[in-house]
Amino acid sequence: MLQPRRNRQTRHETMRSASAVKSTKIVKPAKPTVNVKTSKDVKFSSLSLIDPFAKKHSRSQLQQIRIIEAAIESFANRGIEATTYARLARDCNISRPLIHHYFPTLASLFLMAAKHIRRSHLEAAMFNVKKAGPEAWDQLKAFVEGSFDWIEQHPNYAKFWLLYYYQCGLGGAIASEHTALVKAGEESLQSILSGFNLRKSDDPYVLTKSIQMTAIGGTLSALTESRHLPGKKAREITLSAIASILRGHRLL
Amino acid sequence: MLQPRRNRQTRHETMRSASAVKSTKIVKPAKPTVNVKTSKDVKFSSLSLIDPFAKKHSRSQLQQIRIIEAAIESFANRGIEATTYARLARDCNISRPLIHHYFPTLASLFLMAAKHIRRSHLEAAMFNVKKAGPEAWDQLKAFVEGSFDWIEQHPNYAKFWLLYYYQCGLGGAIASEHTALVKAGEESLQSILSGFNLRKSDDPYVLTKSIQMTAIGGTLSALTESRHLPGKKAREITLSAIASILRGHRLL
8 A cells, every 4th residue: 555655655745745645855946957857847938828819730739738738637536645646647638658758757747737837718718818809907807807708618627727836835936836827927917917007105016916806716716616706796896996996096 | 444434434323534535325314303312413412512612621531531532633644544442542542442431423523523623712802802992993904913923823723623624514414503503603703893883885794704705715715825925924914905995895
């Protein structure tokens, strides 16, 4: 019984699994280093994300997207411990060694899944923004509505996202990577907010984060309080709260 | 290898574990029913939470609190799969049958841990409010600051909370129970907000949820973005966002 468990821990590597045993050595997040060849983490960081919305994908890219999608579904519903290369191979009908070739550790696959999801989320929100016309408030509404549409359309992505938050709370490589993901969201939001006539007294960063926090809290409520707060109501209240923030800054 | 895994799944019962296998039968959340004796879920719901702040506890109550504290630490750091009765017995030096007597399933222990944490959180926030004086805004600030103090003082509680959110996202008994916990927070917040001079056009529920969502999003950012956003800054921005919401309603 002990042997396979240890093996599993090894496969997960830097990702602290949801059921990491107390005695498991906690791997510190890899710092950026020149010594690329010796660190799997750094090797992973250099992996570039495939644009899921590209017009054309190579065979290899299509396979990687299929693996990532299968991984998201598995992490979201089975959790971390029960997601294995063997199962993913069955799920997406791609050989285990090939999955291993693309994603040398399950931790790297978890992180690529997170990047894929964040990208899909941002693209969906920004796609909505582009349709919204030139008014800054319409764009901001479209951005937030895009997030709510997205969690409705991709329940597995949303479940994965909650597991991802738990992993971030544990620290480690995932918490480090999270910075990049959060910053991407801040940038999109900041570019929309630049359409408002901010005063000198308005700190654009504080305003951006205020709105981001409210949107995060609102989508989290939609995800976790669905028995109490219908998704439509959560969306309405989130938009109302953001409108109040802007009115509080006399921007609306 | 398979046998012990199945056993573990059985022990977790209605709590869908972080690594629930696809083929695991998904237990529907128990509906309130008169047939109390046949449903463990309902049996559990009738368990009453021990007030951790009571002046005096019986020996049995002290033991239950010790078990719950050990469970929180274990769920937070080891996750769900690796939290077992045997380990908890070692952690808190209470016999396995006695733990089983107090908490017949690990799912019931997980939920009692969630209730315990939410209670500790609310009590901490309300304790801060009582010290704050009569001004509604001072009270609201104290309430939110209390949440941030609390996550700083209880890192394991906060980690548990993120795991709990993931479980809520999966649905089931925990998502049902979550309603009661969220409502308790809403009630406290609503009683503070009654100190503001709300206009007829202000929907007290929308205002309450707006502030709750922003506070949830702010604490979540503090928990998951600590490498990018220091806790102090997250607290500052959350308070600034809430002040903006109130100014947006011309209540500040």
